[in-house]
Amino acid sequence: MTAEAWIAGREATRGAAIAAIARRLVASANPLVAGLATDIAGAEAAHDLAQRLGAVLDHRHSPAALADLAVMRESGWLVTTPMEARAMADCVVLVGTTPPDLPHSPPPFAPERARRVFRLAGEDMMLRLGLLRAMLAGRRIAADADLTTIAQALRAARYAVICWSAADISPLAIEMLCRLIEDLNDTTRCFGLPTPAPGNAAGVAQALAWKSGFPFRLGYARGRAEHDPWRFDAARMIAAHETDGVLWIGDEAPSVPAGMFLAVLAPEGSDTGNAEIVISTATPGRDADAILFDPMIGALRFQRAAVPQNTLSPPAAILEAIAALCDQTVATC
């Protein structure tokens, strides 16, 4: 059996690694709990640990997740789910290269209508989306044939869907799309379909929101929940030496500068950066039962483990064990 924990490159017991992480995080002036590629239980446990520690919480994919969220919370949006889009859409516009293609067959719930699928990619996306919206608004404006065709199709559609990925296009382009969708709903139906950021970002954002009122980039250093998308950016904090202890959950851990503590809780085979302490975890949803955001239905869904195993604990259990030790350490000093 292989080890499940390492301290400074040597195999260690899980208990010893958990105790060492708790000790180091309690001693940190500005601890950071980041990565957060985990299930709902893991996100809740990470939140509770951060609240006890006075730590900052950020997700590995928060730039894309917050770009979508900013449009939603600042000016609202009309979105649908992939299931609904497959069933109903008679016109699909895929913006950028990331959104996957949809079947070109007629929508099952409206079989009498053909489905037209367009992909809009290439340079100058911000301007082209602006031109498309201007054309739909009936402005006399010069635009290429592709845009003209898409504008006509969107106007003629009974149920159009526009897909994008925040990783491909700028936040202002997302806002332009969402306003365009709003405009189209004056005369027909049109919905957005954002590609969710990986690492269960949408699920983690919801869990943090029901715990604290805020999504990630959340801090508890001053005993209350504070949300600051600039100040609590994990990558920025690490680069600027604004944290001294990092607990990273999930794959793609960063390498931290010398003198900064890094512990990683991740499935075997993950990139653990230059972590001092590593604990292998089960992968929620694969080898442990989990609740995850399911992009197909646009909601949280229970997922039974495909390959159940009992040797490795899910991140939530390890985070709870660390939090319990943090309480003791705080209580005794």
Next chain:
Amino acid sequence: MSALRFQLRAPPPQRLDCSALTPDRLRGVSLAEIARLPLQTTRAALSVGDVFTIAAGDAGDIVIAGGSPLMDDIGAGMTAGTITIEGEVGIRAGHGMRGGRLRITGNAGPYAATGLLGGEIEIGGDAGDFLGAPGAGEPAGMAGGVVVVRGSAGARAADRLRRGVIVIEGDSGDTPASRMLAGTLVICGRAGAAPGYLMRRGTMFAQHATPLATFSATGSVDHVFRALLARALAPLSAKAATLIGGAALARFSGDLAGLGKGELLIAAAA
């Protein structure tokens, strides 16, 4: 009576929340109490006395000698009096300020003048991104007051501006006046790419700018309002007054993708 003076002892060991250092909050507070006010943003406690030496004076006239890019929220929420920072500051300088005067001799970080409601902010150096923009999750940006930046500003200056005037004497980063609702942005140098993207109403002046294809040229303007605005801004920025009150400006209306009632007034459109 001389100013209440704070002298920075050394570069701060962490980001500071300086929102306590305003005339409103320090009036009638003893020096000993001021020294005990918390500034920390991490778990490590840090008070005013740890970071600054304090010299007694009129709390309505605060001078902070020695700035740092870690000094956040300076002048946030102030309603009266003056604050002068001899040096640079971090994020959100003058956030939600309602009145008074905030003068920063050095650079300001991102989100300066967000949610500004009144008063006057002068930034001697450059301003970061999102000057006068909405704060995180807020529906609108700056809604009153005047901001003058002597240097250049980052991206998204005057984003979703609702009221008030922002003058950038140097250049601006990309997408100035994005989503602008109303108010005035003056760029005395070169405006970054895609000015006025998603602009609804409001006015942007620029010496040099390249309007998007979703703006339409609507001739040149010589309105009376230009002379009035130039006269009003002259005491704050001679450069702005020269641009606004000077030669005829080319006018562009947009962003035609949306409402399209915004205007770009450009001296040299290319």
